[in-house]
Amino acid sequence: QVQLVESGGGLVQAGGSLRLSCAASGTIFSINVMGWYRQAPGKQRELVAVISSGGSTNYADSVKGRFTISRDNTKNTVYLQMSSLKAEDTAVYYCNAPRIGPIKDLWGQGTQVTVSS
Numbered sequence: 636q637v638q639l640v641e642s643g644g645g646l647v648q649a650g651g652s653l654r655l656s657c658a659a660s661g662t663i664f665s666i667n668v669m670g671w672y673r674q675a676p677g678k679q680r681e682l683v684a685v686i687s688s689g690g691s692t693n694y695a696d697s698v699k700g701r702f703t704i705s706r707d708n709t710k711n712t713v714y715l716q717m718s719s720l721k722a723e724d725t726a727v728y729y730c731n732a733p734r735i736g737p738i739k740d741l742w743g744q745g746t747q748v749t750v751s752s
Contacts, residue, residue: 641745
């Protein structure tokens, strides 16, 4: 069974940094797109950043210049380096893979990021 498992969330002061990781486990041949989404209390889930297997990236305007998405294809792992964090970055962050083999729209369990002002 393929799973996405996030780690690295926590509490940080405004202006600080955190690095999130998401590892895909199970029988995996290749993963094209992987991404990070977030959901703040009372708000809809929103895209944060995505990255293709070739390294092409796309970011939400709100995080451009502050967050960096990267991946290690040999480990089936995607990372989100978050810097200059703001209180409005507080949310549950979810890892997503739109497709892994026959599995569509796979999500991780989420990891809480809390930024104190």
